[in-house]
Amino acid sequence: MTEDQLISILRDSGYKVTPQRLAICNYVLSSKEHPTVEQIHSEILEKNPTISLNTIYQTMDMLIDLGLVQEMRFSGSSSRFDPNTSVHANIICQNCSKIRDFESEGIRELWSRIVMEMNVEPLGQRLDVYVLCDECRK
Amino acid sequence: MTEDQLISILRDSGYKVTPQRLAICNYVLSSKEHPTVEQIHSEILEKNPTISLNTIYQTMDMLIDLGLVQEMRFSGSSSRFDPNTSVHANIICQNCSKIRDFESEGIRELWSRIVMEMNVEPLGQRLDVYVLCDECRK
DNA sequence: TTTACAAATCGTAATGATTACTAACTAGTA
DNA sequence: TACTAGTTAGTAATCATTACGATTTGTAAA
Known part of the structure; x- marks a missing residue:
């Protein structure tokens, strides 16, 4: 998303555009790290x-209100934020808490079939797979 | 699970069998409510x-250590515990936080596909669908 | 049965993430 | 340019969870 697009979304939803918001959004929306509030804070502080x-x-x-990120809470740590709101799986290391996104056509297809089976209108989803990552398995 | 089976599991894992533990386990392991610690507490208090x-x-x-329940954290509320450790989806109302379990062949298929495509050895999973339940949609 | 000891329990204090509050400031608009 | 509602920064309050320590209890060995 370009900065102009972001600004339009904020204005259209009645949010004012401030330098703080732009800085935070630019960082979070392009992040692959699923950062915590603390991580975002120390990054923006610079x-x-x-x-x-x-x-x-x-x-x-x-x-969250704009639907641009998803909040993920975990045991023993603070919330993390995922700017990827499409259907995907989060591969999460039980040891070091690193999160890797995984998307595929097969997952999206199966998921839409399951949602049909459930007969619900999904507002969102969260697919977590808990593993030990390569480094932590050593 | 019978109480005798539970007692064996505790003893085999080096946990002592106490009346408190039996009461809590009996309640939680048969619960369909995904209760919070507070709910468990007030139930057992009686x-x-x-x-x-x-x-x-x-x-x-x-x-959790014994793998008999899964902890689920959510935004804006305390942890809830799910004694269903098989592969299933949680249909969660965004408004009233009620959770309904959903199991199906499709879910199990999705799961084995994710595991195959990702080439990981899963230790666990969490599949959430966020919805508005029938009552809250009114 | 009795004893010994590690583990469990209870009650409370400490922690830490998140939320609430308020005065000062600012973006958007007339 | 001036007004107003929304935003920010800083700090205080909240609340779920964890840590602690004194007491009690389950278990296994004598």
Whole structure:
């Protein structure tokens, strides 16, 4: 998504466009790390040294409201945010908590079949696979 | 699972068998409600009025360790525990947080496909579908 | 049965992520 | 340019969870 597109989405939904929001959105929406609030905060602090932790929380609430990120909570750690809202699987290492996204046509196909079987209108989904990653298996 | 089987599992894993543990396990393992620690606590309190919240937490850790329940964390609420450890989907209402389990051949197929395509050895899974349930849609 | 000891329990204190609050500030608009 | 509602920063409050320590209990060996 371009910055202009993002700005339109914010304005259309009644959110004001602020430098803080742009900085946070640019970082989070392009991140592959499924970052925590703390990680986002320390990243943004480098260029915007007075940004408040609270602003990160509020901006993440906004992104959730806009459907641009998904919040994922885990045992023993704080929330992480996934800007990939399409149907995909999260491969999560039980040891180091690293998350890798996995998408495929086969998964999307099977998933839409299952949703049909369930006879529901999904607002979202979360497909987690818990593993030990290559490094942690050693 | 019978109580005798449960007792064997505890003993075999080096856990002592206490009345508190039996009460908690009996309730949680037969529950369909995906209860929270608070719900478990108030349920057990009725017959065991001095049980500590801490004991609930510790017993849930034990059950997780034994692989008999799965912990599920959600935004804006405390952990919930699912005694169904087979491959299944959780249909979760975004509004009232009610959870309904869904099992089917299609789900098991999806799962084996994910495992094959990803080339991983899964230790567990969590398949969530977020919806508005019939009551909340009104 | 009795004893010994490690583990479990209870009650409470500490922790830490998240939320609430408020005064100062700012984007958007007339 | 001035107004207003929304936003920000900083801090305080909340609440689920974890840590701690004194007491109790289950288990196995004497």
